[in-house]
Structures are given as structure tokens and as C-alpha cells.
Amino acid sequence: MERTEREQLDGGGPDKDPAAEDGPGKDRAAGARARTPLPSFAYTDADAEKMRGVRRMKTTATGALLLVALIFVLATWAKNSGAGPWAGYVAAAAEAGMVGALADWFAVTALFRYPLGLPIPHTAIIPNKKDQLGTTLGSFVGENFLSGDVVRTRLHALGIGRRLGAWLAEPAHADRVTAELSTALRGALAVLRDSDVQAVVGEAITRRADSAEIAPGVGKTLEKVVADGAHHRAVDLICARAHDWLVLHADSVLDAVEGGAPGWTPRFVDKRVGERVYKELLRFVTEMRDMPEHPARGAIDRFLTDFAADLQSDTDTRDRVERMKSELLSRSEVQDVIASAWSSVRAMIISAAEDDRSELRLRARASLLSLGARLATDGRLQSKLDGWVEEAAVYVVTTYRAEITSLISETVASWDAEHTSRKIEAHIGRDLQFIRINGTVVGALAGLLIYTLAHALGA
Known part of the structure; x- marks a missing residue:
């Protein structure tokens, strides 16, 4: 494949599937393509727009490299032409700037693809190490975010009981919860089949x-x-x-x-x-x-x-x-009466749940307001509720930590390697190009400092 050096430096040109190259990531990339990528992680039009911004920053970073290269050529010519000591300083700075720019270009490019298309070890990291990165990310989350102490400390700091009490003590919030509970109750009763419930009740x-x-x-x-x-x-x-x-x-x-x-x-x-x-x-x-x-x-x-x-x-x-x-x-008459009891109870509950002024909803609202007032002021009740919430959350994260972390690793493993690399580059590639620009500037300054010290010590 013929590619110009400028295209390689910019990372432009036709996108290349890392799995098409020989290297350690070939089998893994092929396996990733065999898995169906999650629809929510497809390469979208928004990602394409971000990628255009990345390309503009690549052009800027490459322009800085070409600029220091041109300065190096002119300064070297001036130095050889006897223009004076200043030419040496400028040439040294430009030379170090080129080295810094090339090194950072290699580092940034190696994250997403093979530099210059060469299967250099430890390059094309994201396509080749995607599954390993997902496993590592899952383990990191499990160890640092899903530990019992972390969850308990965080929930305790939130003061859930006090906040919930203050929230429920507001009449508008109690009305909202009552309405939601009524809707949920009606939905649950609608899902249940009368024949099944009647049989169970009977x-x-x-x-x-x-x-x-x-x-x-x-x-x-x-x-x-x-x-x-x-x-x-x-x-x-x-x-x-x-x-x-x-x-x-x-x-x-x-x-x-x-x-x-x-x-x-x-x-x-x-x-x-x-x-x-x-x-x-x-x-x-x-x-x-x-x-x-x-x-x-x-x-x-x-x-x-x-x-x-x-x-x-x-x-x-x-x-x-x-x-x-x-x-x-x-007797069949008695069994019919028992079975029909559910229909009467169901109709009564639905009617009460739909009526804003029914005794059921009024009592539920009053109970919520009373509970909210107690939670807002009763420290013992707050502590008890906080303890229940903390213990429940700790039990969930400690019992199902493996399932939660496997969700992360398995989700990452299901992503298509090419889409993953392109999507990540679209989101962080623009910032990474500043590394190339900074490398050019810092390299030039470091080269100038070294050249100056060398001449000072030599003098």
C-alpha cells in the first residue's frame, strides 16, 4: 500500500482495519468483528463531525512539525554560510522540536493504529488490547467503586433518610408519590389475570x-x-x-x-x-x-x-x-362466592386508586406526609433507614460484583474494534493533537537549553 509520509503523519487517508495487518492483534480483531457490536456504540454522524475537528487539529500539529523542519533547514544553511552564532542556536532548537514532534506523533498514532502501517510491537493499542482494557476497567471499577466500605461511606455521607424525609414532608411531593403508587397499583391489577387470582384466593x-x-x-x-x-x-x-x-x-x-x-x-x-x-x-x-x-x-x-x-x-x-x-x-355456590370475592375487591381497589378523594388515597397521602415529617426530625429513624439502605446496597455490590464487572468487560468485548478505535479517537483525538504541538514547543525549548549549556560549559 502506497502512502505518502504526510498522510502517515496526519493519520489521514483511507481507514485501515488493524486486523488486516499481521501482528499480535489479528486474531483478537477478527474475533471482535465476529461479535455483533452494540447498536448504541455505532459510529454516528456526531462522531463523524467530531472527527473532522480532530483532522483539523492534526493538520495544525503537522504544520508545526513542518515549520520547525523548515526552520532547521534554513538555520543549518545560515550556520554553514557563516551567518553567526545565532544560527546554531536556532538550528539546535528546531532540531529538538522535530524530534519532540515526531516522538509525540508516534505515541499518539500508536494508540489507534500502526504507525506508517508497520506492525510495530505495542502499537495499535486500542484495537489490539480492547478486550484486555475492558477486563482491566471492570476490575478497576470492582475494586475501587464496588467495595463495601466505599459504598457504605458514600451512602452514609448522603444522609438518605433525612433527605427523603424532607422531600416527602412537602405536600406536593406526597401527592406525586401517591399518584405514582396509584398508577403502579392499577397497572399491577391490570396485569394480573382474574382467573388466576380467583383460583389462588379460592x-x-x-x-x-x-x-x-x-x-x-x-x-x-x-x-x-x-x-x-x-x-x-x-x-x-x-x-x-x-x-x-x-x-x-x-x-x-x-x-x-x-x-x-x-x-x-x-x-x-x-x-x-x-x-x-x-x-x-x-x-x-x-x-x-x-x-x-x-x-x-x-x-x-x-x-x-x-x-x-x-x-x-x-x-x-x-x-x-x-x-x-x-x-x-x-358447595358450588360457596365456591362461586369465594371466587367472585376477588372481582369485587379488585373493582373496589381500582375505583379507590383512581379517585383523588378516596379514603385509600387520602390515607396513603397522610401516611406519606407523616413518614416524611418523622424522617426529617427523628434521628433514630433516619439512622435506621440509612442502615437498611447501606446494608442493602453493600449486599448487592458485594454479592453481584462479579456480574456487574463482567457486564463492563463483556460489553467492551462485544464492541467492534474499528468502531471503538474511531469513536474514542473522535472524542479525545483533538486533545491528543495538543500533545504533538506541546511536544514540538517543549522539544525546541529543551534543545535550545541543552545547546546553550553545552556551549557555556565548553567555553
Whole structure:
């Protein structure tokens, strides 16, 4: 490949794939091309624009090299022509400037490609050492940024608990968090399939009911209800409804009594017996309704008390209750009610989450404001929250440090070597060209100083 010296110094000309050259990076570059580069690390139009700026700085740096080379030629000619001692000083400075410029050009070029296309060892560093650099970078990050002490110290200095408390204490921020939580809740409920949740809820309720014996608990509850007299209102209601029913359905009662009489009794006797039975029944119910101390009420109290005791201690009663519970749970109607409970709860939650003035959102907002106020002022609570956050973060970075650092190394390894080299050069190449310019200037000054000292000591 024919390339002029000026093109080599500028780094211009057609881009050359480092893997096309013989050298230690050939296999690695080929492997990098075999991997699919990440789309986010492709060479973009913005990179191309930056590269044009790099080329302009290359022209400037190369111009400085050519300038000192021209000065060296003219100063050497003047010195040989007897122009005076000054020509030697200028020639020495220009000569050292050329050396410095060439050395820095070699150093900068060796980062991205082979200088002059020659596969010199330890050149084209970025294309050839890309994977190694990624591994080294991952190890550096893991050792210096993902250590438990570093993470804990940094998080402790942030004072997360105090800052979070001050932030949540602002009503506008509490409103925002409440709205976001409501949105997240609605999204979660929308993702869940009703059939799956209903099956889980139904199974959980049924399994829980089957595993728990309810008779002793019902017995204790009934015992407390009777002891407190809380059942009296239920008895009052039953008596009142029974009285009203008897008044409204007197004919039905008479017909039932007369219909149950023997066929050989006269009808007027059946009627008189029916009227007597109805009046006694109505009197009994009326007395129970109007007399809190009626003996029948006492009998009900004793029955309920005995039944509560049997529920807790009588094995036969408890077994019968359990069988009744199992039969009730196995009925399809009960299972349908259990399964449909989720639909009702879901609709209720979604409605509450969408309503800004619902009790759910108001309570959530009040809780957030209260939490924020406590976090902002309570040092113990702040320390506790900070400790939780620090321990959680330390656990994550120490447990998954290898995975995190491997993400860096594997990501770098997946990049295309040519794109990586060109992209890095586009971002830092312009600054690197100042190294060449500085090398020219510093080299010239160093050469002038050395030449001056040499002549001074020689004199």
C-alpha cells in the first residue's frame, strides 16, 4: 500500500482495519468483528463531525512539525554560510522540536493504529488490547467503586433518610408519590389475570378453612355474646317479626291446624281448636316480645350457653360442626362466592386508586406526609433507614460484583474494534493533537537549553 509520509503523519487517508495487518492483534480483531457490536456504540454522524475537528487539529500539529523542519533547514544553511552564532542556536532548537514532534506523533498514532502501517510491537493499542482494557476497567471499577466500605461511606455521607424525609414532608411531593403508587397499583391489577387470582384466593381460603377448626372459636365468641347480652336484640327482632307474621298470616295458621286434625272430628271443633291454638301462640309470642324477663327468653339464654360450652368441649358437637363446615365449603355456590370475592375487591381497589378523594388515597397521602415529617426530625429513624439502605446496597455490590464487572468487560468485548478505535479517537483525538504541538514547543525549548549549556560549559 502506497502512502505518502504526510498522510502517515496526519493519520489521514483511507481507514485501515488493524486486523488486516499481521501482528499480535489479528486474531483478537477478527474475533471482535465476529461479535455483533452494540447498536448504541455505532459510529454516528456526531462522531463523524467530531472527527473532522480532530483532522483539523492534526493538520495544525503537522504544520508545526513542518515549520520547525523548515526552520532547521534554513538555520543549518545560515550556520554553514557563516551567518553567526545565532544560527546554531536556532538550528539546535528546531532540531529538538522535530524530534519532540515526531516522538509525540508516534505515541499518539500508536494508540489507534500502526504507525506508517508497520506492525510495530505495542502499537495499535486500542484495537489490539480492547478486550484486555475492558477486563482491566471492570476490575478497576470492582475494586475501587464496588467495595463495601466505599459504598457504605458514600451512602452514609448522603444522609438518605433525612433527605427523603424532607422531600416527602412537602405536600406536593406526597401527592406525586401517591399518584405514582396509584398508577403502579392499577397497572399491577391490570396485569394480573382474574382467573388466576380467583383460583389462588379460592384455594387459599378453602385450604385455610379446612385446616382450622372453627367450633372452639365459634363457641368462645357465642359465650361472650351471651355473657354480654348482645344476643337480646336478635331475640327481640325475631319475636317482633314472628308476632307480625302471625298477625298477617292468621288464616294460614288456622288452616294448618285444621288440616292436621283427624278426619273423624267435626269441623266446628277443628275450627275452635285452631282458633285456640292461634290465640295461645300469638299470646306466647307477644309476651316474649314485650317481657324481657320471659321464661322462654331465659331458656334461650341457657340453650345458647350450653351450646357455646359444647362447641368448645364436646367432641361430638365439634365433629358435627366440622362436617357441616366441610359440606358448606364444598358447595358450588360457596365456591362461586369465594371466587367472585376477588372481582369485587379488585373493582373496589381500582375505583379507590383512581379517585383523588378516596379514603385509600387520602390515607396513603397522610401516611406519606407523616413518614416524611418523622424522617426529617427523628434521628433514630433516619439512622435506621440509612442502615437498611447501606446494608442493602453493600449486599448487592458485594454479592453481584462479579456480574456487574463482567457486564463492563463483556460489553467492551462485544464492541467492534474499528468502531471503538474511531469513536474514542473522535472524542479525545483533538486533545491528543495538543500533545504533538506541546511536544514540538517543549522539544525546541529543551534543545535550545541543552545547546546553550553545552556551549557555556565548553567555553
